[in-house]
Amino acid sequence: MAQEIAAQDTRDVTAGNGDANRRAMAFTPSVDIFERDETTVIMADMPGVAPNDVDVTLERQVLTLRGTVNPDAPEGYRALSSEYRVGDYVRIFTLSDEIDQAKIKAEFKNGVLRLELPRSAETKPKKISVKAA
Amino acid sequence: MLQTVFSPLSTSDPFADMRRMQNTMNRLFSGARASGQSATYPPVNFWAGEDSIVMTTELPGLGEEDIELTVKDTMLSIRGTYPDPESNDDIVWHRRERVGGTFLRSVELPFRVNPDHIEARFENGVLTVEMQRPEDDKPKRIKIKAN
Numbered sequence: 001m002a003q004e005i006a007a008q009d010t011r012d013v014t015a016g017n018g019d020a021n022r023r024a025m026a027f028t029p030s031v032d033i034f035e036r037d038e039t040t041v042i043m044a045d046m047p048g049v050a051p052n053d054v055d056v057t058l059e060r061q062v063l064t065l066r067g068t069v070n071p072d073a074p075e076g077y078r079a080l081s082s083e084y085r086v087g088d089y090v091r092i093f094t095l096s097d098e099i100d101q102a103k104i105k106a107e108f109k110n111g112v113l114r115l116e117l118p119r120s121a122e123t124k125p126k127k128i129s130v131k132a133a
Numbered sequence: 134m135l136q137t138v139f140s141p142l143s144t145s146d147p148f149a150d151m152r153r154m155q156n157t158m159n160r161l162f163s164g165a166r167a168s169g170q171s172a173t174y175p176p177v178n179f180w181a182g183e184d185s186i187v188m189t190t191e192l193p194g195l196g197e198e199d200i201e202l203t204v205k206d207t208m209l210s211i212r213g214t215y216p217d218p219e220s221n222d223d224i225v226w227h228r229r230e231r232v233g234g235t236f237l238r239s240v241e242l243p244f245r246v247n248p249d250h251i252e253a254r255f256e257n258g259v260l261t262v263e264m265q266r267p268e269d270d271k272p273k274r275i276k277i278k279a280n
């Protein structure tokens with residue numbers, strides 16, 4: 001992950017080795033997570049990913065963010081110098097609250113994924129009255 | 134504000150390799166490739182063509198209107214300001230890893246570029262700038278006459 005390989009080489013290597021290796025090469029996107037009212041907002045940087053190539057799954061409490069980057073080497077150009085590398089993004093979170101799946105909002109703009117995860121009504125704290133015997 | 138004048142293409146900076154290695158190590162240990170802490174932001178990639186050069190850089194979360202590109206002779210400058218993160222009294226922050234603030238980076242190009250023939254695109258958080266070498270700056274082939 002830390003080796004300095006030109007972006008093109010990285011792709012060739014991953015393409016030849018199937019899905020498993022491709023995942024191993026994935027980057028961890030930087031995220032901002034904050035909570036407001038009853039909603040958790042997650043913003044993840046995935047530059048270079050087209051909106052259709054973003055994949056968000058929520059299974060039980062495991063939230064997986066995935067972004068696939070298409071090779072964007074300009075045609076007829078060769079790499080001259082490389083300070084950053086290009087690759088897919090994967091990040092997995094475990095959510096502590098039950099989420100209302102029907103009300104999840106996801107938006108992708110300028111390479112940033114914004115997810116709004118509202119807490120479901122059942123998990124909001126309920127007061128339990130204790131009866132005296 | 135981060136200011137960088139080191140060029141990724143010049144050989145005059147003896148510490149470039151060391152710094153790059155340090156960045157690589159930092160990235161390895163942090164697991165992320167966040168570059169906000171490094172001295173050079175944003176990192177840029179260069180691609181060379183016949184008589185043109187392409188620069189790409191990742192600026193997620195910015196809009197076209199937040200980026201200012203200027204070119205003078207062989208110096209290309211990228212300036213930008215990230216929008217302020219949402220702030221409110223009732224917000225509870227859990228993680229804050231994304232880059233923010235203002236940056237300025239100047240990059241030395243390998244040749245003078247024609248300022249009228251620069252094409253800049255911003256798509257999915259990636260800025261791509263294609264620059265052409267001006268006609269009068271191209272190396273000219275000189276015919277050798279035989280007697």
